[in-house]
Amino acid sequence: MTKTLGKTRDKTRIQRKNTATILEAALDVFSTHGFRGSTVDQIGNAAGLSKPNLLYYFSSKEAIHNALLSGLMDTWLDPLRALDAQGDPLPEILNYVCRKLKMSREFPRESRLFANEIIQGAPRIMGALDAELRPLVDEKCAVIAGWIAAGKIAPVHPYHLMFSIWSLTQHYADFDVQVHRILGQDTDPYPEAEVYLETLFTRMLTPQTI
Amino acid sequence: MTKTLGKTRDKTRIQRKNTATILEAALDVFSTHGFRGSTVDQIGNAAGLSKPNLLYYFSSKEAIHNALLSGLMDTWLDPLRALDAQGDPLPEILNYVCRKLKMSREFPRESRLFANEIIQGAPRIMGALDAELRPLVDEKCAVIAGWIAAGKIAPVHPYHLMFSIWSLTQHYADFDVQVHRILGQDTDPYPEAEVYLETLFTRMLTPQTI
DNA sequence: GTCTATACAAAGATAGAC
DNA sequence: GTCTATCTTTGTATAGAC
Numbered sequence: 001m002t003k004t005l006g007k008t009r010d011k012t013r014i015q016r017k018n019t020a021t022i023l024e025a026a027l028d029v030f031s032t033h034g035f036r037g038s039t040v041d042q043i044g045n046a047a048g049l050s051k052p053n054l055l056y057y058f059s060s061k062e063a064i065h066n067a068l069l070s071g072l073m074d075t076w077l078d079p080l081r082a083l084d085a086q087g088d089p090l091p092e093i094l095n096y097v098c099r100k101l102k103m104s105r106e107f108p109r110e111s112r113l114f115a116n117e118i119i120q121g122a123p124r125i126m127g128a129l130d131a132e133l134r135p136l137v138d139e140k141c142a143v144i145a146g147w148i149a150a151g152k153i154a155p156v157h158p159y160h161l162m163f164s165i166w167s168l169t170q171h172y173a174d175f176d177v178q179v180h181r182i183l184g185q186d187t188d189p190y191p192e193a194e195v196y197l198e199t200l201f202t203r204m205l206t207p208q209t210i
Numbered sequence: 211m212t213k214t215l216g217k218t219r220d221k222t223r224i225q226r227k228n229t230a231t232i233l234e235a236a237l238d239v240f241s242t243h244g245f246r247g248s249t250v251d252q253i254g255n256a257a258g259l260s261k262p263n264l265l266y267y268f269s270s271k272e273a274i275h276n277a278l279l280s281g282l283m284d285t286w287l288d289p290l291r292a293l294d295a296q297g298d299p300l301p302e303i304l305n306y307v308c309r310k311l312k313m314s315r316e317f318p319r320e321s322r323l324f325a326n327e328i329i330q331g332a333p334r335i336m337g338a339l340d341a342e343l344r345p346l347v348d349e350k351c352a353v354i355a356g357w358i359a360a361g362k363i364a365p366v367h368p369y370h371l372m373f374s375i376w377s378l379t380q381h382y383a384d385f386d387v388q389v390h391r392i393l394g395q396d397t398d399p400y401p402e403a404e405v406y407l408e409t410l411f412t413r414m415l416t417p418q419t420i
Numbered sequence: 421g422t423c424t425a426t427a428c429a430a431a432g433a434t435a436g437a438c
Numbered sequence: 439g440t441c442t443a444t445c446t447t448t449g450t451a452t453a454g455a456c
Contacts, residue, residue, distance in 0.1 A: 014439080032330055036247030039431060053440050055433065112329050115384075119322050119329075120242055122387045129391045137392055154413070159393060160406035167381035168374055174325075175377070177332045181339045182347055183369060196370035203364070204413045224421080249449060263422050265451065 019057055021047045026064045031109040034116045035065055035124075066124070069117065072110055073128045077136055079103060085143040089152040090205055093144075097165055097197050104173035105190050111173035137162060153205040168197055229267055231257045236274045241319040244326045245275055245334075276334070279327065282320055283338045287346055289313060295353040299362040300415055303354075307375055307407050314383035315400050321383035347372055363415040378407055 025047035029038045040061050044051045058064045079099035083092055104111055117125055141158035148155050172179060172193055179189050235257035239248045250271050254261045268274045289309035293302055314321055327335050351368035358365050382389060382403055389399050 018439090034244045034247055034326075034330065037244055037330070040433085041431075050441065051432085052434080052442085056439065059433095061432065115325075115329055116244075118385050118388050119325055120244065120247070122391075126387075126391070129388060133388075134392055156409060157402055157406050160399075160403055162392075163381060163385075163389060163403075164378055164406070164410065167377040167385070171373060171377035175328050175373075177336075178328050178339060178343075179373060181332075181336070182344055182372075189370075192367055193370055193373075196367050196374070199366060200374065200410070200414050204410050228421090250451085251449075260423065261450085262424085262452080266421070269451095271450070 015057070018047075018049065022049065022054055022057055022064065023067060027068055027109050027113065030065060030068065031112040031116065034120065035062075068113060069125055069128075072114060073125065073132050075107075075110070076103075076114060077132060080136055080140055083140050083143065085146070089144075089147040090202065093153070093161075093165075093205060094198055094201055097169065097201055098194065100165060100169040101172065101190065101194055101197060104169050104171075108173035108176060111170050115170065115174045151207055154207050156204065165201075168200075225267070228257075228259065232259065232264055232267055232274065233277060237278055237319050237323065240275060240278065241322040241326065244330065245272075278323060279335055279338075282324060283335065283342050285317075285320070286313075286324060287342060290346060290350055293350050293353065295356070299354075299357040300412065303363070303371075303375075303415060304408055304411055307379065307411055308404065310375060310379040311382070311400065311404055311407060314379050314381075318383035318386060321380050325380065325384045361417055364417050366414065375411075378410075 022043065026038075026043045028046055029042045032038075033042075038061075040051050040054060043061075043064065044054045047054065058067065079096055082099065083096050114125075117123075122129060137159070141162060144153075144158040144161065147153050148158070172189055180187065183189055232253065236248075236253045238256055239252045242248075243252075248271075250261050250264060253271075253274065254264045257264065268277065289306055292309065293306050324335075327333075332339060347369070351372060354363075354368040354371065357363050358368070382399055390397065393399055
C-alpha cells in the first residue's frame, strides 16, 4: 500500500516469510492431529504468531489446510511421473520405489497429512484423486502392463503393484512411531528398508526363465 | 437395583444392548474422524441416543474411546499369535498374510481406528505397543530368523518382512477410499489382492536353489 | 433410564486500538 | 502488521424433572 518500491518489497518479504512460517507450523500440527483435531491456537503457537495475526494471513483454518493440500498432490506424484516407459523395466520400477521411500524419509509430515486425509474419507482431496492421481496411475499401469506383455518383468497385477509400492514406502512415514517402538528409538530404519524393498521387488518382478 | 432377578436381568440386558450400540456407533465415528475430530453428538446420533443418555453409560468421550482401544490390540494380534513355529515356513507366512488381509476386509473400521491412533503419535496406545506388540513381534521374528538360518525360506530382514505384511494388508482397509477411486467404486479389490500378495511373498521367500 | 435445559470450556473468527 | 478484547459457535459434561 505504500508508495515506494522499497517499502512495498519490504512488506512482501515479511508476508512471504510469515506465510511460509505459518504453513510450516501448520504442516506440523495438521499432520499430527488431523484437520479437526488441530486448532488455530496450536498453529499460532508453533509459528510464534498470535491467533488474530495468523488469521490476517489466512482467512480461516480451512484456508491454511487447503493451501497445504493444494500443493501436496503435485509433489506427491512427481516420483511416479518420472517412471519412464522407455527405460529398463526393472530398474525403472526399483528407482520409483527408491524415490518414493526417499519421499517418506524427507517428507514424513506430508505423508501423514495425506494419510490422515485419505483415512478420513478424503473429503477435501477427492477431486484431486480423480483429476490427477487416477489418470496418471492409469497411464503408468498401462506402461507396466506393456512390460509384462513383452516378458520384460514377471506377470503381476499392475494396480496392486502400485498399491504395494505406496503402502510399503509410506508405511515408514505414517507408522513411524510403531516402527521405532519395535526397532528401538535410535534405529534408523531406512537403510535396511531400502535393501529389503529392493530385494522384494527384484525377486517378485524378475521374469522366471524356467 | 430392583429386587427381582427378572427386573435386574432386564436392566442388564438393556444396558448391554445400549453399551454395544454405543460402541458400534463410536467405532464408526472415531475410525472416520479420529478422536478429537469426533463429537459426542455425532456418536449419539449414530447410536440413536441423546447425548446425556450416552454419557449415562460412559463417563466421558475418552472413556468410550478407551473401551474401543483396550479390546482392539488383543484382537489385532490374534493372526500373528497363530503363526506356528512348528509349521511349514512358507505356508505359515502365507496364511498369516491371508488372515491379516481377512481382518482388513472384515474389520476395516478397527484398522482405521488403529491407523489414526498410530499416525497421530499413538498417545493412547503407546503402552500397549511396548507391552503387547513388541514382545510378540520379537518372538515371531526370532522364529522367522530360525527358518532363514535353516534355509527353509530365502533370507530377508524379519522385522521389515513383518512391516511389509502389515502395510500391504492394512492398506486395503486404511486407504480404502483411494483404492476404490483408482479401481472403480464397484470393484472388490480383495480377491485380486489376495492373489497378488500370495504371489509376492511366494516369489520373495522361496529359497533360490541355484 | 431417558429426556430438556443449562452450565462451562474451548475454539473459530472479528473489531478496533496501536 | 500486530496486538488485546470480544463475539459466537460448538462441544463436553451435568442438573434435575419425569
